[in-house]
Amino acid sequence: MHQIAVCKPAIYRRRRRRRRRPNEGDRRSTEIAESACCFQAICDEPFALTQHRCVSTQIKMDQYADPQLKIGFIGAGNMAFGIAKGMLSGNVLPINIKVSAPSSTNQGRFQELGISVTHSNTEVVSGSDVVFVAVKPHLVPLVLSEVSPHVQQKQIIVSVAAGVTLALLEELLPENSIVIRLMPNLPCVVQEGALLFARGANAKQEDGAVLCSLLRCCGLVVEGPEAWIDIHTGMSGSGVAFVYLFAEALAEGAVKMGMPSALAHSIASQTVLGAGRLLRDSGKHPAQLRSDVCTPGGTTIYGLHTLEQGGVRASVMSAVESATEKARELGRK
Numbered sequence: 001m002h003q004i005a006v007c008k009p010a011i012y013r014r015r016r017r018r019r020r021r022p023n024e025g026d027r028r029s030t031e032i033a034e035s036a037c038c039f040q041a042i043c044d045e046p047f048a049l050t051q052h053r054c055v056s057t058q059i060k061m062d063q064y065a066d067p068q069l070k071i072g073f074i075g076a077g078n079m080a081f082g083i084a085k086g087m088l089s090g091n092v093l094p095i096n097i098k099v100s101a102p103s104s105t106n107q108g109r110f111q112e113l114g115i116s117v118t119h120s121n122t123e124v125v126s127g128s129d130v131v132f133v134a135v136k137p138h139l140v141p142l143v144l145s146e147v148s149p150h151v152q153q154k155q156i157i158v159s160v161a162a163g164v165t166l167a168l169l170e171e172l173l174p175e176n177s178i179v180i181r182l183m184p185n186l187p188c189v190v191q192e193g194a195l196l197f198a199r200g201a202n203a204k205q206e207d208g209a210v211l212c213s214l215l216r217c218c219g220l221v222v223e224g225p226e227a228w229i230d231i232h233t234g235m236s237g238s239g240v241a242f243v244y245l246f247a248e249a250l251a252e253g254a255v256k257m258g259m260p261s262a263l264a265h266s267i268a269s270q271t272v273l274g275a276g277r278l279l280r281d282s283g284k285h286p287a288q289l290r291s292d293v294c295t296p297g298g299t300t301i302y303g304l305h306t307l308e309q310g311g312v313r314a315s316v317m318s319a320v321e322s323a324t325e326k327a328r329e330l331g332r333k
């Protein structure tokens, strides 16, 4: 049986709570809960534990991460920046974050946030309680072999590298290391990420709770079995780019019909944002919302027919499938 913990972003929960009727469960988490015996840990209530259905395990969840925790990032790229930016919107202080990368190219934007930077990966590891490994997947073995002698058993090592399995991470790190595999996505930078993590053999629930509380401002944070991480990579890590492609195509369609490009792109991004927020906040199935937009014989059904003729649904499903397969392939290397 799978165990799933859902740590929802504070913003989302505030919005939902206002609309919730007494005794009405949260539909989305209930749907997630339906798939397995699970528990739900809500991060923005001190030590809160909301139980749904059969509760197999309990997490004691601090509202916030310990503000004194030292956080390190190996790699100063887009994803490290996204997670760091999300964390800073919680109670993590920039003074408690350090980032390493071999060159200074990407370090400026971290420094602008008050985060200290270094070229030494071992310096980051030696001074951190939680270390995020945020380099490209093929560099993970190199980086971990470099820092491994400095890893201590009390530290939590979190890899965000696509495809890199817990088994490989544990093999590359000292015995009994606390390892977590996390797949985030880029909207962490605006606190609207979707993050799924799986714990390694030595990572306890409390370690997952620490990670969850650190990431609570990055967006929706869910714990699940490792087998889902590659799927999440295809659907959400990469999926963000699929949505951008759709937004770009919407705008290009409008430009083709005569709208100025800047306005078309602005409206396309607002359309994607609005559709996404309504989908998330209403808790409705996308097919229901799609139907709500369709007037019989109206414009939308004509457009949808054209999309179906273009095989858009099959294309998107295949995109998720091939991105997932690619993540799995990375893990076999």
Ligand SMILES: NC(=O)C1=CN([C@@H]2O[C@H](COP(=O)(O)OP(=O)(O)OC[C@H]3O[C@@H](n4cnc5c(N)ncnc54)[C@H](O)[C@@H]3O)[C@@H](O)[C@H]2O)C=CC1
Pocket (backbone or CB within 6 Å): 074, 075, 076, 077, 078, 079, 080, 100, 101, 102, 103, 106, 121, 134, 135, 136, 137, 139, 143, 160, 161, 162, 183, 184, 185, 186, 237, 238
């Ligand atoms: N970009 C995205 O949307 C997502 C990326 N990821 C994962 O995050 C990881 C990083 O990806 P990005 O941030 O996009 O890449 P990036 O290319 O933007 O950043 C990689 C960083 O690693 C640094 N680096 C290179 N060699 C290094 C070394 N030996 N020691 C320390 N740092 C080194 C580079 O200087 C750069 O700052 C990848 O494993 C990727 O699979 C996961 C989810 C989403």
Ligand SMILES: O=C(O)[C@@H]1CCC=N1
Pocket (backbone or CB within 6 Å): 162, 233, 237, 238
């Ligand atoms: O394209 C990639 O490999 C990474 C993982 C998910 C998003 N970007």
